[in-house]
Amino acid sequence: MIKPLKPGAAPIIKATIPALEAHGVTITKTMYEKLMQDPAIAAMFNQTDQATGRQPRALAAAVLAYAKHIDDPSALENTLGLIVEKHVALSVTPEQYPVVGEALLTAIGTVLGEAATPEIIDAWAEAYRFLADVLISRETALTHTRETEPGGWRGWRSFRVAKRVQESPDMVSFWLEPVDGKPVLKHVPGQYLALALEQDGLNTRRCYSISSAPSTHAYRISVKRDPHGMVSSWLHANLHENGILEVAPPAGQFTLEASGSAPVLLVSGGSGITPFMSMLPEQEEKNPGRPMHLVHTTPSLDHMPFLAELASLQKTEAAPEIDLFSTKDENAHPDTSLRVHEGHVSAEWLAEQLGNEGHLYFCGPRGFQRDLFSALTKLGIPESRLHHEFYGPDESLLAA
Numbered sequence: 001m002i003k004p005l006k007p008g009a010a011p012i013i014k015a016t017i018p019a020l021e022a023h024g025v026t027i028t029k030t031m032y033e034k035l036m037q038d039p040a041i042a043a044m045f046n047q048t049d050q051a052t053g054r055q056p057r058a059l060a061a062a063v064l065a066y067a068k069h070i071d072d073p074s075a076l077e078n079t080l081g082l083i084v085e086k087h088v089a090l091s092v093t094p095e096q097y098p099v100v101g102e103a104l105l106t107a108i109g110t111v112l113g114e115a116a117t118p119e120i121i122d123a124w125a126e127a128y129r130f131l132a133d134v135l136i137s138r139e140t141a142l143t144h145t146r147e148t149e150p151g152g153w154r155g156w157r158s159f160r161v162a163k164r165v166q167e168s169p170d171m172v173s174f175w176l177e178p179v180d181g182k183p184v185l186k187h188v189p190g191q192y193l194a195l196a197l198e199q200d201g202l203n204t205r206r207c208y209s210i211s212s213a214p215s216t217h218a219y220r221i222s223v224k225r226d227p228h229g230m231v232s233s234w235l236h237a238n239l240h241e242n243g244i245l246e247v248a249p250p251a252g253q254f255t256l257e258a259s260g261s262a263p264v265l266l267v268s269g270g271s272g273i274t275p276f277m278s279m280l281p282e283q284e285e286k287n288p289g290r291p292m293h294l295v296h297t298t299p300s301l302d303h304m305p306f307l308a309e310l311a312s313l314q315k316t317e318a319a320p321e322i323d324l325f326s327t328k329d330e331n332a333h334p335d336t337s338l339r340v341h342e343g344h345v346s347a348e349w350l351a352e353q354l355g356n357e358g359h360l361y362f363c364g365p366r367g368f369q370r371d372l373f374s375a376l377t378k379l380g381i382p383e384s385r386l387h388h389e390f391y392g393p394d395e396s397l398l399a400a
């Protein structure tokens with residue numbers, strides 16, 4: 001049973017909102033600087049997100065949102081769900097919470113100086129204690145569920161690369177099968193896998209969307225090489241067939257309602273197509289009556305993965321509609337039966353495809369999602385019909 005927040009803490013927390021608005025990012029940056037000294041905690045984070053400030057900005061926005069909703073944190077349900085999923089995937093432990101809490105309180109004290117009175121520090125200690133209790137309880141329950149479901153497990157399990165496929169000049173797929181030869185947990189399309197990489201000087205964890213249809217024996221992840229990305233470059237250069245990886249059970253809540261009937265528009269940019277490569281075959285098989293439409297934007301069709309796979313999906317009876325937008329290679333004439341447009345997709349065109357009841361799912365570069373989301377809401381599409389997935393820290397589309 002979680003002890004409720006002590007009476008008296010909430011008004012003090014709310015009084016700190018202006019200070020958080022002014023200094024939130026400095027506080028979270030200071031906090032992370034202290035935390036990153038612990039290698040076990042540093043391994044949980046993408047250091048590029050630290051360097052670009054994306055992680056501290058996302059946490060500052062989350063702390064501010066918590067302060068604003070301290071009387072009724074249930075308004076933050078969606079964000080809490082994302083955090084719980086990510087923490088379970090990355091094997092965050094209850095013991096790590098006090099370490100983070102202490103770093104946060106120290107950072108508040110350091111940044112706010114004398115303005116951080118003992119009452120303020122006590123109130124934030126209490127608010128953190130309450131949030132940590134909620135998260136630990138949910139994460140413990142979810143870890144247990146993932147472990148006890150058929151094919152499930154807890155923490156890290158060794159997988160072998162059964163097959164490596166070059167999908168495009170810069171994307172490679174890895175088909176992963178468990179070394180123990182036992183079944184695996186069937187993922188829900190749209191979920192991701194966390195990998196623990198501790199070799200060749202790497203000590204880090206990364207999440208990749210599963211790009212295959214649900215199965216009890218294997219998962220496919222498809223990794224685009226980012227020339228500046230330490231992990232994607234390492235995977236491309238060093239992970240070959242029969243290579244071994246430590247993998248956590250599938251996680252994430254960027255999923256379609258399995259039996260829903262409202263039309264679905266999947267809108268991806270670049271490697272953001274990966275979760276949709278899992279959703280499309282599953283819906284075709286399990287829910288063939290539901291209208292599905294993939295709209296994918298790629299710089300160049302020559303560099304686009306999965307062209308043949310999409311073309312074969314179109315040959316089935318419950319085929320999805322597919323539109324490709326090619327933004328850079330006007331002169332390319334790829335050998336595909338798929339419908340191809342030149343240039344960028346517009347929000348007006350998407351709104352037309354969406355109709356009055358459709359739900360739109362985005363996955364792709366942040367600017368792509370943010371710009372289309374903002375244009376679609378301006379056209380009157382309610383946010384409740386717009387769903388998005390981000391890799392890494394989730395800076396709100398509205399706030400970004």
Ligand SMILES: NC(=O)C1=CN([C@@H]2O[C@H](COP(=O)(O)OP(=O)(O)OC[C@H]3O[C@@H](n4cnc5c(N)ncnc54)[C@H](OP(=O)(O)O)[C@@H]3O)[C@@H](O)[C@H]2O)C=CC1
Nearest residue numbers: 209269270271272297298299327364365367368389390391
């Ligand atoms: N589960 C997840 O959350 C996943 C997320 N991703 C994310 O998806 C992103 C994909 O990047 P990458 O593969 O390099 O993409 P690419 O650069 O290969 O392709 C992106 C396409 O989207 C277009 N685009 C970019 N910004 C905008 C914009 N603001 N408005 C309209 N069109 C735009 C680009 O057009 P132009 O040619 O004009 O640049 C380009 O055609 C990454 O950030 C990755 O982290 C990827 C996989 C899974």
